[in-house]
Amino acid sequence: MEGCSNKVSRDSHPMDSIINVGKNTIGGNKITIIASPCSVESEDQIVNIAESVKLSGATFLRGGAFKPRTSPYSFQGLGEPALELLKIAREKTGLPIVTELMSLAYLARFIDEMDIIQIGARNMQNYPLLKELGRTNKPILLKRGISATIEELLMSAEYIISEGNEKVILCERGIRTFEKYTRNTLDLSAVPILKRLSHLPVIVDPSHASGLWWLVEPLSKAAIAAGADGVIMEVHNNPTKAKCDGEQSITPNKFDKLMKSLRAIANIENKEL
Amino acid sequence: MEGCSNKVSRDSHPMDSIINVGKNTIGGNKITIIASPCSVESEDQIVNIAESVKLSGATFLRGGAFKPRTSPYSFQGLGEPALELLKIAREKTGLPIVTELMSLAYLARFIDEMDIIQIGARNMQNYPLLKELGRTNKPILLKRGISATIEELLMSAEYIISEGNEKVILCERGIRTFEKYTRNTLDLSAVPILKRLSHLPVIVDPSHASGLWWLVEPLSKAAIAAGADGVIMEVHNNPTKAKCDGEQSITPNKFDKLMKSLRAIANIENKEL
């Protein structure tokens, strides 16, 4: 990857890429904080969480409408109605929306109505989907597959960029290892490596990586200290009743406190939050 | 998975599933041998290989038309023209055709013209694709993702079966580990485990697992000895000139010799080849 002419490579684009989404900016000296209940459950829930994370300084709202689940019998998200609820939350808070696309069937709607399209770990090598996204002008949040190498993640980003869309944000979210205490093993080395090899912004998802809410705080701080451009984390006003992934969600109160710590570390790194 | 009511589980279907494809049978006491050049390159090449593996006893022909590749700049297969060449090879040899589907865009054509649809490792958790295949009546060869657990493979099969299509063949093709000598680590324990947990046929792909042609022979024999219902292997008449994966392909001569060994082991297992 070093010394090569791929469009994701820093050699082809020495300056950091900065991606504008509405009034927000991702990359450069800005720290992006994407707060999210794992899945959108109701208008009350999503608006409530959105309002509280906005007050604490979140810059984006993520919410799952379509949820890829290992079992066909697990809750798979509210689907299209969730998109409507996310739009209501955006209207009330001004937070732009990130949500996951699993199928080309919804692409047009996502382009029209959502702000950032997330491609989940399971679809990181769904090349027909990546190519199609490369023909749009929409910012894409591309998550690393649970067993993808750093180079494979970059080559998947290349699938998007090679078709013309340069607005790709990379996301480290844990890799599969033998260690069982955490759901996956967050690979923070990936952050400085991706920043060295590529010009794209890199954010970190400690919630999905660890699966444990009490690891979100130390790992978020570590991510910013390692040079990440942002963090995406699960926040839920009632984690024990969350329809999925409650165990990895922090409360709005903890989120507020964490934002202060992250701001202090961001300042050391000469970044703004 | 044990003691559960999933449709893939042996509890829900104690007898082995047997899948009929034309005059061929997969599962039960039959050993299935799928021979394949990694990608279809020309009429001469595919017909040539098909004729020679047919003589040695292969029961299916696989050939890549659409190839998922890590880099967008690598050779991605001949695409639709390859489907025509596969049909010619089938007509000349009678061997039914297995080929990989990556996108719903080609589903109708695959249903009409191909015999078994392969879902590759990268798409094992492409749930919208799996569900759509579940609404067809086509045999599906479902490959294990390189970092999928055995349970996740079975749950992906459940995505297909839960929609109505019970013709699923599972394929172990190596998992990603720290060992670097082989491309992936073939997990032969998965064979008896899958056979115990599920009623579906299980085949093994030693070529993609190891990436080394000289491992295909010992690993194929081991697969049959471990109880696999078949083997899928790369055969190329000119491995050093293959457009991809030549290093893992055996020659038709070696294939012929290997078939004799496999037959001997199959007999010990009271199976026919």
Added chain:
Amino acid sequence: MEGCSNKVSRDSHPMDSIINVGKNTIGGNKITIIASPCSVESEDQIVNIAESVKLSGATFLRGGAFKPRTSPYSFQGLGEPALELLKIAREKTGLPIVTELMSLAYLARFIDEMDIIQIGARNMQNYPLLKELGRTNKPILLKRGISATIEELLMSAEYIISEGNEKVILCERGIRTFEKYTRNTLDLSAVPILKRLSHLPVIVDPSHASGLWWLVEPLSKAAIAAGADGVIMEVHNNPTKAKCDGEQSITPNKFDKLMKSLRAIANIENKEL
């Protein structure tokens, strides 16, 4: 490793090494079967098992006297008294004894009284121990560490051989991966690779690799089909009451039946059992 001058390499010693232990021979065209209760529990137990496996055709008896255990509070073997019991079992059956050495403190006694010294996975890179063994004339059964690469296993054997002792038997016993169904993932590709890179005999331990008694049969058969020089397996006359690892032990009855299958596969490979 290929093309190098290490003493373990086949380049330095093109013919298979054959290791003589009393009247027994390991390597070449002989299949070695080492049967073992995980730990020696009593005279009755070890003699009983030894007599029954001898009848079925086992060629060595293994029994744990000193057991390395993850917790300091787990049963750690009977220690020295177990060595006496193993000697009684040897006297009654003629089976030579394999047992694990963990500390140089017992080296002299092991050299005098035992037939093969096993070095367990946890000590594969205990270099001072390996070097000391290299200065003896005793056959060493060297197990692969749970996360050792094939090359690292060979380099550990080199530590022994470089000091003068060429009687090293390599043992594949599973590597640590993300898959949770089995305790470790048996890497059968290691068998033909080790045989290609090195002249040393290679045996396989499906019991410790899988941790599940019902996988011992298919994996033993697969090991022989893949070219292994032997198998080491746990046999216990009362698995449910075994002091450790009962879940991975087969009964003498199952062992007897399995020996017949292994013999059939050995014959195909032109080997004797």
Added chain:
Amino acid sequence: MEGCSNKVSRDSHPMDSIINVGKNTIGGNKITIIASPCSVESEDQIVNIAESVKLSGATFLRGGAFKPRTSPYSFQGLGEPALELLKIAREKTGLPIVTELMSLAYLARFIDEMDIIQIGARNMQNYPLLKELGRTNKPILLKRGISATIEELLMSAEYIISEGNEKVILCERGIRTFEKYTRNTLDLSAVPILKRLSHLPVIVDPSHASGLWWLVEPLSKAAIAAGADGVIMEVHNNPTKAKCDGEQSITPNKFDKLMKSLRAIANIENKEL
């Protein structure tokens, strides 16, 4: 581990353990910085490095005298003469010495002359060695094995503590995964997990984890932000000429600059450096 009575567990000892080494303190609100050339090469080299890291604020000096190496033919350290050189460097700088013990043969000398005994990753499960160390009163720096789970690391510490020696410092130094860009994958989640499950101090070794000098800075900062009690890192005055591991060593200049960043993060965490 939670809710258990092991001596390593926080349940058995709710307050952080603080370990005194001469005038230095490890744990509590102190950040420990252990600087080290991978191996001791000459008096000039070790004194030179010791003096410069002392000026920048390092609190300990580590230097390899006995080096465990995968190949028996690689440079294995200067051995006993290196211990003398380390003592000279200590005399000139006042920095206490950390060095690795591989064999009980040198235990008495290490107890008399060294300040902290390091047990390397390869010996994390060398139980006879751990038990013997448990009968001393010496601080032990216990490194996590490259494929040890967090629980296994804690149980290895238990081997030491159960014999009476409570002065154990845990060290996360990377685990073996499929990712090839770094030598190992630093598992920073282990830091807050170990701090939650146990009362022992936890330090991080980014140099051996990554194998790349330019990752030492971001990973050290991340380690402190994640709550580590210290960092151990390779520093070499002439990395390109280092006898081993030069690629992972930073220069004294970079070390000095890094210390300033670590101090800033330590302050946010209310810790002293």
